[in-house]
Amino acid sequence: MCLGELGEVVRVDAGTAEVVTGAGRRTTVSLMTLDLPVATGDWLVVHSGFALERVTPAEAEEAARIRAASSREEPR
Numbered sequence: 001m002c003l004g005e006l007g008e009v010v011r012v013d014a015g016t017a018e019v020v021t022g023a024g025r026r027t028t029v030s031l032m033t034l035d036l037p038v039a040t041g042d043w044l045v046v047h048s049g050f051a052l053e054r055v056t057p058a059e060a061e062e063a064a065r066i067r068a069a070s071s072r073e074e075p076r
Contacts, residue, residue: 006063008042012039
């Protein structure tokens with residue numbers, strides 16, 4: 001199971017990007033798994049130090065909303 005998180009790109013270097021996650025954590029991720037260009041302000045799904053997918057701001061907002069709602073649910 002992949003538990004990727006969302007990160008907003010704040011800086012792009014050769015082959016890497018620095019992202020800020022919803023929790024405010026900054027991390028550098030590899031872009032080697034993407035075949036699309038990445039720019040500051042883009043949103044990425046990241047996991048284990050790799051950018052897996054670029055998503056639209058609307059998709060990132062929806063994913064964040066779903067995660068927030070699911071974290072408020074009572075455990076079974």
